[in-house]
Amino acid sequence: xxxxxxxxxxxxxxxxxxxxxxxxxxxxxxxxxxxxxxxxxxxxxxxxxxxxxxxxxxxxxxxxxxxxxxxxxxxxxxxxxxxxxxxxxxxxxxxxxxxxxxxxxxxxxxxxxxxxxxxxxxxxxxxxxxxxxxxxxxxxxxxxxxxxxxxxxxxxxxxxxxxxxxxxxxxxxxxxxxxxxxxxxxxxxxxxxxxxxxxxxxxxxxxxxxxxxxxxxxxxxxxxxxxxxxxxxxxxxxxxxxxxxxxxxxxxxxxxxxxxxxxxxxxxxxxxxxxxxxxxxxxxxxxxxx
Amino acid sequence: xxxxxxxxxxxxxxxxxxxxxxxxxxxxxxxxxxxxxxxxxxxxxxxxxxxxxxxxxxxxxxxxxxxxxxxxxxxxxxxxxxxxxxxxxxxxxxxxxxxxxxxxxxxxxxxxxxxxxxxxxxxxxxxxxxxxxxxxxxxxxxxxxxxxxxxxxxxxxxxxxxxxxxxxxxxxxxxxxxxxxxxxxxxxxxxxxxxxxxxxxxxxxxxxxxxxxxxxxxxxxxxxxxxxxxxxxxxxxxxxxxxxxxxxxxxxxxxxxxxxxxxxxxxxxxxxxxxxxxxxxxxxxxxxxxxxxxxxxxxxxxxxxxxxxxxxxxxxxxxxxxxxxxxxxxxxxxxxxxxxxxxxxxxxxxxxxxxxxx
Numbered sequence: 133x134x135x136x137x138x139x140x141x142x143x144x145x146x147x148x149x150x151x152x153x154x155x156x157x158x159x160x161x162x163x164x165x166x167x168x169x170x171x172x173x174x175x176x177x178x179x180x181x182x183x184x185x186x187x188x189x190x191x192x193x194x195x196x197x198x199x200x201x202x203x204x205x206x207x208x209x210x211x212x213x214x215x216x217x218x219x220x221x222x223x224x225x226x227x228x229x230x231x232x233x234x235x236x237x238x239x240x241x242x243x244x245x246x247x248x249x250x251x252x253x254x255x256x257x258x259x260x261x262x263x264x265x266x267x268x269x270x271x272x273x274x275x276x277x278x279x280x281x282x283x284x285x286x287x288x289x290x291x292x293x294x295x296x297x298x299x300x301x302x303x304x305x306x307x308x309x310x311x312x313x314x315x316x317x318x319x320x321x322x323x324x325x326x327x328x329x330x331x332x333x334x335x336x337x338x339x340x341x342x343x344x345x346x347x348x349x350x351x352x353x354x355x356x357x358x359x360x361x362x363x364x365x366x367x368x369x370x371x372x373x374x375x376x377x378x379x380x381x382x383x384x385x386x387x388x389x390x391x392x393x394x395x396x397x398x399x400x401x402x403x404x405x406x407x408x409x410x411x412x413x414x415x416x417x418x419x420x421x422x
Numbered sequence: 423x424x425x426x427x428x429x430x431x432x433x434x435x436x437x438x439x440x441x442x443x444x445x446x447x448x449x450x451x452x453x454x455x456x457x458x459x460x461x462x463x464x465x466x467x468x469x470x471x472x473x474x475x476x477x478x479x480x481x482x483x484x485x486x487x488x489x490x491x492x493x494x495x496x497x498x499x500x501x502x503x504x505x506x507x508x509x510x511x512x513x514x515x516x517x518x519x520x521x522x523x524x525x526x527x528x529x530x531x532x533x534x535x536x537x538x539x540x541x542x543x544x545x546x547x548x549x550x551x552x553x554x555x556x557x558x559x560x561x562x563x564x565x566x567x568x569x570x571x572x573x574x575x576x577x578x579x580x581x582x583x584x585x586x587x588x589x590x591x592x593x594x595x596x597x598x599x600x601x602x603x604x605x606x607x608x609x610x611x612x613x614x615x616x617x618x619x620x621x622x623x624x625x626x627x628x629x630x631x632x633x634x635x636x637x638x639x640x641x642x643x644x645x646x647x648x649x650x651x652x653x654x655x656x657x658x659x660x661x662x663x664x665x666x667x668x669x670x671x672x673x674x675x676x677x678x679x680x681x682x683x684x685x686x687x688x689x690x691x692x693x694x695x696x697x698x699x700x701x702x703x704x705x706x707x708x709x710x711x712x713x714x715x716x717x718x719x720x721x722x723x724x725x726x727x728x729x730x731x732x733x734x735x736x737x738x739x740x741x742x743x744x745x746x747x748x749x750x751x752x753x754x755x756x757x758x759x760x761x762x763x764x765x766x767x768x769x770x771x772x773x774x775x776x777x778x779x780x
Contacts, residue, residue, distance in 0.1 A: 320507055323526070
């Protein structure tokens with residue numbers, strides 16, 4: 133039988149192509165375009181090759197922002213992942229309190245980012261904020277607008293408050309999927325609480341934990357709104373993370389070329405780290421199966 | 423190892439049971455011998471898992487006591503009862519190697535490493551997993567994993583009983599047979615008390631010395647496979663054991679004769695007059711088609727299952743199955759069915775009636 137060639141079905145994909153082109157491809161290409169051009173104004177561009185990339189790679193400003201960013205992501209991962217697991221382990225398994233805890237845990241996740249920033253900004257103010265004023269009242273010298281360490285602590289605590297729920301909920305889902313028989317078998321084997329965690333709960337949670345770490349890494353590495361609202365990157369540059377620096381450069385100083393080069397490298401770093409992370413985790417997983 | 427005694431045991435899932443129907447497990451008194459291989463057989467929801475959970479200590483019975491030997495363990499935790507359990511699906515510690523899995527119950531009890539090593543080697547030998555001792559457990563097949571959980575149960579020498587909760591459900595058919603044979607062999611070798619829950623009669627009959635048939639929260643019969651086959655104590659046992667199950671026909675019984683639709687059927691024993699619903703039960707194996715004698719039968723179909731043929735028919739509106747030898751002729755004029763009188767059991771209200779001499 134002869135096959136009729138009819139490729140008209142491709143046209144059905146066209147609307148999606150157009151939407152994606154306008155929403156993602158063209159803007160991204162504009163960024164690429166800016167990153168390899170320079171201008172002295174008048175909308176008059178000339179070719180700059182890899183100039184901006186070279187400048188950005190050797191720029192102290194970017195190094196500092198990257199350093200702060202890595203430190204921030206490392207701190208919040210080190211706090212949120214163990215804390216999330218701990219919370220999930222101690223949540224009630226069923227009944228009214230289980231639903232209650234789930235709703236309670238989900239609440240911070242439902243608050244818009246800038247509102248989170250505003251809440252903490254007011255909460256920590258030493259003149260009118262509940263926390264800031266209370267700390268001042270008991271004689272602790274705390275001021276997140278002046279002191280770099282205080283600002284860091286505030287941002288980290290805010291992020292932990294905002295996102296630990298996500299890790300906890302994912303782990304909780306992982307824990308709920310463990311059949312009761314495993315716990316019974318552990319009881320019969322007289323396994324300790326730690327052994328139950330180490331040999332049953334942790335291995336069964338590893339899948340969701342991988343997702344949780346990946347999500348928290350990407351999100352924290354791109355964090356913008358909350359610290360922007362809370363500290364605006366200050367005091368000085370002490371909480372200026374990559375995306376805050378990027379926005380300052382692009383919108384504040386209107387240095388489109390360097391900002392474009394910067395954002396492309398930024399994007400590649402996230403992509404690379406996520407890929408490496410995922411590959412390492414899945415190959416470890418595959419090796420264990422052997 | 424210990425003898426297991428169930429004293430006045432009953433369990434209800436409702437807090438305030440009022441009638442018999444509220445009990446998932448009706449009152450029972452049983453003694454299970456030390457070193458016996460028992461199978462708990464019954465359809466879903468008959469209470470066999472409830473009974474198993476009471477023995478393993480996952481469930482506290484609402485009344486009665488459970489004794490291991492002389493020790494009352496009714497209120498003891500699972501971990502204190504010194505039992506082992508193999509679950510419906512394989513429970514292994516994924517991240518450990520087979521060796522670590524087998525050693526785990528001993529290590530948790532703080533045994534001497536040299537003893538653990540020797541014991542693990544011995545168990546690996548018996549379950550035939552010596553070659554895979556250093557592999558991670560998670561990559562293994564379901565039947566290998568199930569062997570590990572079995573090995574983990576047997577690794578403790580002093581275990582009181584090994585409980586099996588439908589352990590072959592997720593195993594491929596050809597492996598089922600192998601594992602079952604292995605279980606039987608292990609039982610003979612080590613003499614642990616084994617309790618095996620299943621709804622598969624083949625599993626129960628091949629595994630156990632004593633089969634405990636449960637129906638509607640009650641133990642209806644406890645006996646050897648032969649007893650279950652020849653003299654089912656309850657119509658459920660007759661119907662549940664055997665393939666196809668026992669034929670049951672409503673009849674009036676007087677003395678050593680049953681009256682069925684105006685035809686007399688000779689019985690092998692004499693019976694006192696019965697009240698309530700009276701039935702006679704006869705295994706299809708003991709029925710025979712005939713052209714001249716017996717009850718008129720309407721044959722619906724004949725199934726050839728290889729070893730023999732099953733004739734599905736009806737006598738006076740009630741289903742009667744007959745098993746005929748593979749070579750036997752089934753002629754068009756064989757419209758009657760004859761029962762072997764000594765093989766007929768009489769049931770009053772579903773329970774078997776003991777007959778006297780004629």
